[in-house]
Amino acid sequence: MTVMVGQVMRIVRGLLGGAALGAVGMTAAGAATVVSPAPATLPQVMPAPVAMELKGDTLQAGTSARLVLAGDVDKETQRIVRESLAKLGITRVRTSGRFSIDSGETQVVLGTAGERQLERALTAAGGTMTDKREGYALATAQGPKAMAIIALGGADADGLYYAAQTFSQLAARGTLPALSITDYPAMAVRGTIEGFYGAPWSFRDRLAHLAFLGQLKANTYIYSPKDDPYARDKWREAYPADQRADLRALIEAAGTSHVRFTYAISPGLSICYTNPDDIEALERKFESFAKEGVRAFYIAYDDIPYDKWNCEGDKARFGEPGAEAAGKAQAWLTNTIFAWEKAHIGKDAELMIVPTEYYDAKESPYKTALQAVDPGVFVQWTGTDVVPPSIAQRDAKAAMKAFGRKTLLWDNYPVNDYGESTGRLLMAPYREREAGLSEDLSGILANPMNQEAASRVAVTGSAAFSWNDRDYDPEATSLFAARRLANDDGEATLALLMLFDLENLAPTFGSQPWQPQAPALKTELDWVRDALAVGDAATRAQAQVRLAALAQRMAAAPGLIRAKVTDAGFLEETAPWLEAMALWAKALQETSAGLDAALARDPSASVHFAQARLASSDAAAIQTLPGTTRPQGAIRLGDGVLDRFIADAPKFVYVAGMRVAGTNAAN
Structure with missing residues (x-):
């Protein structure tokens, strides 16, 4: 059986009774000897950090630590750090408000930029803070008096949470090297949209997916299952009490994982844009979610005709039905709802739309009319096709020109709700998206499969790419996904990679797949x-x-x-x-x-x-x-x-x- 490095380290630590490698050992005669620290190797972190550098050998951390909370640190971030310390053999943790360079025990400091205790710890550990939104710094060093310094700092609360997630990956090896990481996302929006046809995910699926997104530093989940009648056919109606309770629990779980729960509605099949009652119904639906803490909303105009109106008032205001008139009506509704959002929610208000013409980058009367949408609204685009074989920077630049802004990529991979994908799990690595797209996109949201857990293989890739497209490695990401599923078991990892290879083919709506089979x-x-x-x-x-x-x-x-x-x-x-x-x-x-x-x-x-x-x-x-x-x-x-x-x-x-x-x- 193949045993992974992390398993070896945990086995050795167990044999040593929890002592860190590099601690004092005993000879056969009972004399104390100093065991050299284990050679440090560069860890794998997913997504790949912007900058990560080894600074020294494997740390001697001991079995106890002082946890310094520099400012307000949320409970989930603290939980992740404490759990990670336990993986390193640090079983006794006491909380303190002050970092002490002269302490004889390991110091773990958590905080956000500007907190003095964090700044002192980062300086002592050789770390460099970033001011990028959602960015973080993580630095570790061997301090004086045989103790370790571990500093985790965030540019904001999200960044600190991401630092904790990186620390969790480092600690999974069972040992911790002296290193410095400075990291931040390339794209503002990263995550998934549950936007497929067919059976929606279960409540269990969604809870698992939200936790998974947080672990991969993805910040957005859009609730938009096509088969939810209360978001589409019955969009004017309130959810039944039991569904409402489930949604409330999901909203809370998303917040815990630092994921923006985004509620989507699809009113286009029946809405009368000029009817005040319909506008009020839409605002009422959003307000009910705002009361639960939701700050991000989404209007879907996809998969609807624009060759007819649902009421005479729309014809009188926007003209004869057609592409340009539909663009004008949708831009007006979007701006009306966004203005309402900002007035009722404030600066945290966020709105996204997916247009009726959501694919290709050709300029058209519809897209030109839609340019009237408030520049603060995210406009989605699926690429050069509904399921594009590739997306290059030139494609994103053309879309930016057509829509009048950076677009938010709705990437229809690994979704498998169409004929060409029948009988397949789409588990190929996330490929054929050009490095540098972060310059021309506001983010990437993957549309996953009906199979939530199986979707994570590809979504790991899209999340890693949207965090750091310049250093993205498809094969390394796929291996990481397999290893996580296999719980670090070497043989099971190889077995999963074989399954992924057998389900590598990624079809399009056309005859040619964009990834080869097996x-x-x-x-x-x-x-x-x-x-x-x-x-x-x-x-x-x-x-x-x-x-x-x-x-x-x-x-x-x-x-x-x-x-x-x-x-x-x-x-x-x-x-x-x-x-x-x-x-x-x-x-x-x-x-x-x-x-x-x-x-x-x-x-x-x-x-x-x-x-x-x-x-x-x-x-x-x-x-x-x-x-x-x-x-x-x-x-x-x-x-x-x-x-x-x-x-x-x-x-x-x-x-x-x-x-x-x-x-x-x-x-």
């Missing part, structure tokens, strides 16, 4: 094909060994995932895919055995190939979970790669003629 698997299987076609006997034998090992890893993967992943939502959502994976693995194992037999002139090859066809047929018959993804259909896993290899394999070796495809019998 690229890692295809590389392996192509190597086997090539070896059988042109290799000598030794190369063919090596190919068969590799193929058998690959099939075995695939066969073991579903069991490893079920045993090591503790996220119940992920296991429930992926159950049919794991079932299909086991059957496809069986088919690949039989295929490998069939090739072995054929190369050995064993007539049992035909039996193995027949068993492979049977397992493939069983795998292809497995269906998605009823009532979840729209549309429903058969599970697709590595399709076009795995199924094709298994179907083609019997043609690779001709037993009767003792000939291997592409070679002579004498070989």
Whole structure:
């Protein structure tokens, strides 16, 4: 079993009774010896920080610490820090209001910019504060008298919370190096919009997702499920008491995770823009959420026609129905509601809209009319298409010109509520978004799948990219997501990466996917094909060994995932895919055995190939979970790669003629 570095450190710490590495040890004779500090290695932090530098060896932190709260520090930030200290073996923590450089115990200082105790601690630890909104500084150093200094500072409360989340990732290794981090987001808006068709997420899903967003330093969640009737068809009506209670709990949970809960409404199918009663109904709906603490709202004008009005008053005011008239009406309504928001909520008021023409960057009468929207309102855009294969800076610049402002990217990935994605989990790394987009976008909101937990693989990428697009690494982010799901278990991490690879393909509304299917698997299987076609006997034998090992890893993967992943939502959502994976693995194992037999002139090859066809047929018959993804259909896993290899394999070796495809019998 592969053991990750963090596990090794925790095991060693346990054997040492909680003492920090680098503490005093005992020789066999009982004499005290000084154990050298463990070599420090640069930790992985996700999203990648703007600046992170090692400053020294692994710290000796001891088992007790003084926690200095420099100013008002929220309870959740304190909880995360205390939990992280426990992972480092610091089990006794007492609170103090003063940082003391001469103390004989570890000093942990939390605060926001301008707090004197924080400034002293950062200076002592060699940290540099930032004044960027939501930014933070984190510095650690070995202080005098064999104690550690740990300083976490935020430019604001959000920044301090993000510093705590980074500290949590550092502490997960079980040891802490001397280092300095200065970090801040590249984009103002980062997170997700629950904006898909089909079954909305459950209350449990949403709670888990809000916590996940906070851990990844994402600050926005838009509640906009298309199948919520009280946000669309019945938008004028109040929510029933039970749904209201759930929404209230979500709003509170979002606040705890420093995520802006944004309530979205879709009135466009029935609203009369010029009817005061409809305006009042919209304001009343928003006011009911404002009373619960919501400060961010959203009006969705997507997926509605603009070739007709819902009342004669709109025609009289805005003219004959059409694109330009719709743009004028929507701009007027948006400005009216935003003015109401600012008057009733104040400076924290936030409003977003998604236009009817939400994709492409072409200038049009509609987009020109929409430029009248207050510049303080966020306007969303989905890219060059509804599901764009790529987004470059030139595309964002063109959209900025068309809409008259930086747009907020509604990225339709990994959403899977359309025909081309039937039977798929979209788990490829977040790619094909150009570094530098932070110059031309106000933020990125990913539209996830109906499967919340499975969506986190791609959303980890979109959140990391929107935080730091310049240093974004798709593969490292995908590995991080797998490791988190696997609870740092090495074998389970590799099993998850295999599942991600089998669900790598990312389709568009067109015929060509924008990410290839199963690229890692295809590389392996192509190597086997090539070896059988042109290799000598030794190369063919090596190919068969590799193929058998690959099939075995695939066969073991579903069991490893079920045993090591503790996220119940992920296991429930992926159950049919794991079932299909086991059957496809069986088919690949039989295929490998069939090739072995054929190369050995064993007539049992035909039996193995027949068993492979049977397992493939069983795998292809497995269906998605009823009532979840729209549309429903058969599970697709590595399709076009795995199924094709298994179907083609019997043609690779001709037993009767003792000939291997592409070679002579004498070989």
